[in-house]
Amino acid sequence: MSTPNHRPSPAPSSMNLRGAVDLSALKARSAAPAAPAAGATEPGAAPGPSPFVVQVSEQTFPQVVQLSAEVPVVIDLYSDASADSQQVSAILAAIAVEQNGRMLLARVDVDAYPQIAQAFAAASVPTVAAVLKGQPVPLLDRLLPEEQIRALVGELMQVAAANGVAGSLEGGTQEAPAEEALLPPLHQEAFDAINAEDYDAAAAAYRRALAEQPADAEAKAGLAQVELMARLRGADADAVRRDGAEQPDNVDAQLAVADLDIAGGHVEDAFRRITGLIARVYGDDREKARLRLLDLFEVVGIADPRVTKARSALARALF
Structure with a gap:
């Protein structure tokens, strides 16, 4: 993470800017010489409703990532076969219009470009992530009410501003910088x-x-x-998941997998893994798992509805 241009407030706890997925492989695959212009679409793709909504291919993806140094880039991993996906896409497109150049919505057809979906560990659609200064930020992996999606994007914009990503794409307007905090x-x-x-x-x-x-x-x-x-620093994800599969009652192995799930945006999977572990183990192992779960609640954000649901599951596992 590079030093911001001003002193920000701390990023909201549910936004983790460090290495959720590795985008370097996709960057290396493309030799495309220029960034896609706002409003550009792939051949055969339906035009976006705004110059700040673009269709992305594997070839143009690296240039979209470059734009994340200027504005937050929201990655909409969608499929035309999914009604939920279409709903999320419509909400995101409306938000992109309202932001008027302060964010870019990059739409990726996962059926046409599965490699991009794999890079974001998208197990299903809809999946939405963001990229800030080349760093991925998981946002959602299922249909949510519009107000929750808007809240997530609002939080993303705050994190972006705190990290100096507060520009405006050509054709948009740029807000005056907030007073240094x-x-x-x-x-x-x-x-x-x-x-x-x-x-x-x-x-x-x-x-x-x-x-x-x-x-x-x-x-x-x-x-x-x-x-x-x-x-997570230096962790071998494949080895961590293999150990977790082979040692279902090893507290350290299971907590390590839960950490990976949180970093990758699979919040509910992480919470289910730990609450299930708490129900099976006792003594010091149970307390260690309980404390880790409470820490991960803080990472996700204690007001998040997934945390509220997991607190109930924790109570059932304990009592």
Whole structure:
């Protein structure tokens, strides 16, 4: 993560900007010389309802990723065979029109370009992700009510602004930059450490902030995020999932898979895995799993409806 142009407020806890998927392989596959112009479509594709809605192919995908340094790029992985997909696409297109150049909606037909779907670990449609400064951000993997989709995009725009991605595409308008917001010293220390990918130092700063202010919700969420980042650093995803499949009652193996699921946007899978584990194990193992689940609640966001549902499942598993 590169240093932003101004001091931001901490990113909302449900947005993880670190390595949810690896886009490098797709970038390397294309030799296309120029970025697609806003409003451009692939041959045979229906024109978008806005110059800020584009059809993406495997060849033009890398150029769309380049635009993520200027504006948030929302990736709509859809299929014409899915009614749910069509509903999500219509909502996202309306939002893109309203944003008027402050975001780009990149639509990917998964039936035509399965490689892109695989890069985002899209197991089904609709799946929606975003890209900020080349870094992927999972958004949703199922049909949600329009107000929830709008809330997710709103949160994305806040995270983008906090990380200096607040431009406007040609033909749109750019809002005046918000007044610089100063972070508390320990939060700034943590943020600087995150930019340097020193997650241990970031965690230490957040712990000191919590020692001073135990009710500091931003520090608590930040600590949970950087601890997740630290656990995922250098992880071999294939090996982690293989160990999880071979050792269903090994707490460490199962929690490692849950971390991968959270980073990849498979929130409900992660929560089900841990609550199921809690129901099967006892003593220190159960407490370790319970505490990890509470940490992941902070990563996702305690107001998220999936967290509310998982809290009920946790209560049933414990009692």
